[in-house]
Amino acid sequence: MASSAMAKSDKQFLSDAIKGDNAEIALGQLAAQKGGSDGVRSFGQTLVADHRQAKDEAATLAASLEVNVSEGIAEEAQQELGKLQHLAGSEFDKEFVSFMVTEHEKAISDFKEKAGEGNRQVPELAAKTLPTLQKHLQLAQSLSGH
Numbered sequence: 353m354a355s356s357a358m359a360k361s362d363k364q365f366l367s368d369a370i371k372g373d374n375a376e377i378a379l380g381q382l383a384a385q386k387g388g389s390d391g392v393r394s395f396g397q398t399l400v401a402d403h404r405q406a407k408d409e410a411a412t413l414a415a416s417l418e419v420n421v422s423e424g425i426a427e428e429a430q431q432e433l434g435k436l437q438h439l440a441g442s443e444f445d446k447e448f449v450s451f452m453v454t455e456h457e458k459a460i461s462d463f464k465e466k467a468g469e470g471n472r473q474v475p476e477l478a479a480k481t482l483p484t485l486q487k488h489l490q491l492a493q494s495l496s497g498h
Contacts, residue, residue: 362474363419365466366410369481370421372459373407375402375429382433383448388441391495392448398491399452403483409480412471429455445495452492459486 355406376399411421425433432451439447460482467479 355432362466362472363414363417364384365462365474365478366417366419367422368426368462369478370407370414371424371426372429373403373410375425375455376403377407377466378433379429379436379448379451380426382436386444388438388443388445389495392445395449395491395495397454400487402488403428404485406484407451408482409470410477413477417473435444449496451495453489456485456489456492460489 372446379398380399380403384400385396387396387425410495432447436444436448436451449451463482463485467475467482469475
């Protein structure tokens with residue numbers, strides 16, 4: 353019984369992680385196009401590249417665990433995309449970077465928790481992804497002046 357509950361949480365984690373990758377790719381593409389500074393545009397390109405790779409790895413694992421791979425993104429990220437599309441220049445940069453700091457702090461917390469669950473494929477993927485998420489948080493914080 354415990355293993356099926358665990359498996360379900362692994363599957364839910366993977367599904368959520370892929371939606372997170374989708375959101376980061378979409379937001380990164382927008383930042384690469386609309387960013388008011390070179391730093392934000394470059395950060396957007398980094399997000400797109402890194403999260404495409406992370407999504408590919410998660411999708412491969414998802415297929416082996418029979419988890420449907422969604423092209424959707426979380427509601428919160430969809431709302432942020434809508435908000436960012438109406439901003440430009442330094443207003444865009446400030447809002448984007450603030451959202452990235454918050455989202456990456458949450459993701460790091462979730463991935464650390466999952467990585468600590470032991471020697472299974474999904475926790476191992478979470479552990480492997482953590483350094484990239486931490487790098488993104490540091491980049492976002494440096495762009496926000498924190």
